Amino acid sequence: MTKTETILSLRNISRTFGNKAAVKDVTLDIKEGELFTIVGPSGSGKSTLIRMLAGLETPSAGDILLRGTRINDMPANRRPTCMVFQSLALFNHMTVGENIEFALTVRGADRKARRERARELMALVRLPQEFYGKSVLRCSGGERQRVALARALASDPDILFFDEPLSAIDYRLRKILEMEMKDLNRETGKTFVYITHSLEEAMVMSDRIAVMRDGEIVQLGDPLSIYNAPSTRFVAEFMGQVNLLPVAVDGSGSYVIEGIGAPVAQAFHAGPHSSIMLRPERLRLLDKGRRADVEFDATCFNFYLLGSRTHIHLRRDERTFIVELSPDMAVPEPGAVVRVGFDWTDAVSVQGEAP
Helix, strand or coil, X not given: CCCCCEEEXXXXXXXXXXXXXXXXXXXXXXXXXXXXXEECCCCCCHHHHHHHHHCCCCCCEEEEEECXXXXXXXXXXXXXXXXXXXXXXXXXXCXXXXXXXXHHHHCCCCHHXXXXXXXXXXXXXXXXXXXXXXXXXXXXXXXXXXXXXXXXXXXXXXXXXXXXXXXXXXXXXXXXXXXXXXXXXXXXCXXXXXEECCHHHHHHHCCXXXXXXCCEEEEEECHHHHHXXXXXXXXXXXXXXXXXXXXXXXXXXXXXXXXXXXXXXXXXXXXXCXXXXXXXXXXXXXXXXXXXXXXXXXXXXXXXXXXXXEEEEEEECCEEEEEECCCCCCCCCCCCEEEEEEXXXXXXXXECCCC
């Protein structure tokens, strides 16, 4: 499916609680069939925003449009949408099959049709067929997640909303479920709107990401564009490990890299409160005669094995730098002084003061 047609639109949506604005003037289009993730720290407004989209909160201002029709006042149970909560909200007195069939039971579907649909969905979410009569109380955390997904799909919604459903799952299982969620989005063609505070979840699963801060969307784009070209210092730091080199003005009025003294390239967009952003894979050790546009010395403090990658932390005065080593490079000993550098084509200018 080409994800070009808009299914859900927000036009200047705001939500206030007393004197506090939880969501501020958000305008956004979500495409049919895409996996759209809203990411941000606690208190950024992402949960309030998704609750308005699902019909669980009413906007204080603005409009929500479903395929062009205003749905601000449409109750949640009349919308062609479904929410999967962090708590999952399964019915503990029911079996796996009964939970999945619940929406079909409410609609009056006959028993045979309900069972056939439940078994189709169990196969889709990778639940063994013998789990049909199993109590959900005897299911593991991952199995309960799959039951909740199947139950949400049983009502055949146009849009599924997810409120941090993987936050309580252990790391290994969470990685598996992230990929399964993305596969499920592709297999069903449904629109998924997902909220999380996890960078990894957002990067692995999403077609597009909206980064929220203080009730506003501060950047919107595909995962790679946000990772490689963050618009602000906040987004740069939120979206993964990063080197931020503040820019200062020297005695002649020229921009230089603070603490290093190297001049900033004229083509680089430096200004007040700007920093040079370098991902760890863009800052490199300069051994074997390698050169870079900007070079400086630093001391190796420690190294960290991250599966197929190795990060080393370097220190220069009070500043720490993170370098991702290429597979062919030896890890320097702690205390060793190394030459490190970067090219201006690998650097990004970001705005914003240090927190």
